[in-house]
Amino acid sequence: MNRRMVLYRVGQIMCLEAVLMVLPLLVSLIYKEFFCTAAFGISAAGAAVMGTVLIFVFKDKDNVMFAKEGFTIVSLAWVLLSVMGALPFVISGEIPNFADAFFETASGFTTTGASILQDVEAMSRSMLFWRSFTHWIGGMGILVLVMAIIPTDSGRSIHIMRAEMAGPVIGKLVPKIKDTAKILYFIYFALTIVEVVFLLSGGMPVFDSIIHALGTAGTGGYGIKADSIGGYSPYLQWVIAIFMVIFGVNFNLYYILLLKKFGVVLKNLELWVFLGIVMVSTIIISIDIFPIYENAGDSVRNSFFQVTSIMSTTGYSTADFNLWPSLSRSILFVLMFLGGCAGSTAGGLKISRVIILVKSAWNDIKQQLHPRSVTSVKIDGKALDNNTTRRVNIYFFVYMALILVVFLLISFESFGLETNLTAAVSCVNNVGPGLGVVGPAGNYSGYSDFSTIVLALSMILGRLEIFPFLLALNPHNWLKKNH
Numbered sequence: 001m002n003r004r005m006v007l008y009r010v011g012q013i014m015c016l017e018a019v020l021m022v023l024p025l026l027v028s029l030i031y032k033e034f035f036c037t038a039a040f041g042i043s044a045a046g047a048a049v050m051g052t053v054l055i056f057v058f059k060d061k062d063n064v065m066f067a068k069e070g071f072t073i074v075s076l077a078w079v080l081l082s083v084m085g086a087l088p089f090v091i092s093g094e095i096p097n098f099a100d101a102f103f104e105t106a107s108g109f110t111t112t113g114a115s116i117l118q119d120v121e122a123m124s125r126s127m128l129f130w131r132s133f134t135h136w137i138g139g140m141g142i143l144v145l146v147m148a149i150i151p152t153d154s155g156r157s158i159h160i161m162r163a164e165m166a167g168p169v170i171g172k173l174v175p176k177i178k179d180t181a182k183i184l185y186f187i188y189f190a191l192t193i194v195e196v197v198f199l200l201s202g203g204m205p206v207f208d209s210i211i212h213a214l215g216t217a218g219t220g221g222y223g224i225k226a227d228s229i230g231g232y233s234p235y236l237q238w239v240i241a242i243f244m245v246i247f248g249v250n251f252n253l254y255y256i257l258l259l260k261k262f263g264v265v266l267k268n269l270e271l272w273v274f275l276g277i278v279m280v281s282t283i284i285i286s287i288d289i290f291p292i293y294e295n296a297g298d299s300v301r302n303s304f305f306q307v308t309s310i311m312s313t314t315g316y317s318t319a320d321f322n323l324w325p326s327l328s329r330s331i332l333f334v335l336m337f338l339g340g341c342a343g344s345t346a347g348g349l350k351i352s353r354v355i356i357l358v359k360s361a362w363n364d365i366k367q368q369l370h371p372r373s374v375t376s377v378k379i380d381g382k383a384l385d386n387n388t389t390r391r392v393n394i395y396f397f398v399y400m401a402l403i404l405v406v407f408l409l410i411s412f413e414s415f416g417l418e419t420n421l422t423a424a425v426s427c428v429n430n431v432g433p434g435l436g437v438v439g440p441a442g443n444y445s446g447y448s449d450f451s452t453i454v455l456a457l458s459m460i461l462g463r464l465e466i467f468p469f470l471l472a473l474n475p476h477n478w479l480k481k482n483h
Contacts, residue, residue, distance in 0.1 A: 075468050136218045250342055
């Protein structure tokens with residue numbers, strides 16, 4: 001492994017995080033929260049010094065990047081981002097326990113939205129902004145942002161994008177990976193601004209609009225009210241719900257729309273399966289919860305909002321679905337696994353993988369019935385190569401194994417099976433709320449420091465889809481040099 005290049009790139013990312021901390025620092029000045037100004041200033045300075053040292057010490061003329069370098073850069077960067085990003089919470093005293101602060105920051109960057117805060121409304125404005133800003137940074141991926149704004153002479157930066165952008169197949173929209181990153185961030189930024197405009201038009205205050213747009217865009221779900229979105233008007237709830245669907249769709253499709261290739265978008269199987277699951281789940285839950293609300297409009301709105309929130313792994317809520325009938329809660333639990341589309345800011349297994357898994361299973365059944373037949377998995381009329389199908393099957397096994405390991409590691413906690421299992425599923429899938437104690441009306445503050453760290457790391461593993469992180473931990477790759 002080219003260790004010098006890995007640490008050099010990590011240094012660049014630390015410097016970028018220092019620059020990004022300037023925004024919440026400015027917010028703290030606007031609201032005269034000077035104790036937060038100092039916290040962000042010290043943290044930004046620390047990140048800048050660390051990054052600068054790494055850049056100057058490990059600058060290497062050899063910038064050749066292979067998959068192991070790309071995956072290791074991404075893994076190290078996300079852990080260090082969460083560590084350094086936790087410092088403002090600790091220094092300001094708003095989250096004095098480092099394990100809790102690390103959990104909160106990792107949850108932010110991974111767009112999970114799980115929180116240890118028991119009274120979110122007591123937080124300062126600048127810290128609330130930093131929490132939601134980490135969603136926006138992490139949604140598209142900070143390393144994709146690095147590729148968009150920092151010159152690189154490596155022609156293999158696609159390995160970084162493959163490690164950070166979720167889904168079974170990642171490709172370039174245009175020949176240059178830097179231009180691909182710029183296109184993705186342009187679409188991401190534009191959609192965020194459009195949502196802010198819609199929220200403002202519905203009477204939501206400016207600060208609230210920015211916070212919730214950042215949280216929706218990154219499909220993170222950090223709110224600023226104890227009841228999440230429940231206290232806002234039905235119009236605002238519909239706006240956020242619709243944008244949660246929008247950000248759960250593959251961003252490649254938006255670029256294709258800009259090229260006016262509408263037929264390609266309309267034929268996209270993953271899009272229709274995603275929207276179909278949302279619609280069917282909404283209808284079933286609306287009927288199931290109708291006796292609670294006794295109003296069709298409220299039932300549909302709350303059902304649609306919660307389905308889109310869980311499906312997109314955003315985690316906002318308009319109601320405490322812990323109180324809903326078991327059928328509705330069971331459907332939401334299943335949706336935690338599915339997630340959004342590949343290439344979106346959503347977490348979860350991804351609809352494309354679900355399609356491939358289902359089609360692979362069906363092909364195996366047909367093969368058993370007709371041993372001489374030749375079958376292949378086709379998506380949008382194109383046959384997938386065997387390697388892609390094999391990788392999806394392997395990923396599914398490792399993904400389920402990770403959930404099991406996380407669940408067993410926190411099973412000594414006294415919250416019971418429902419809470420611990422859904423906490424593990426929610427954190428690995430970057431959803432946020434679970435059931436029981438960690439439901440929409442609860443939080444993760446009751447977990448021990450050990451379980452808090454385990455859950456925080458599981459968020460990072462889930463966000464990076466496991467393999468990059470495991471590769472970074474492999475000592476063989478660190479000991480072996482490419483040159």
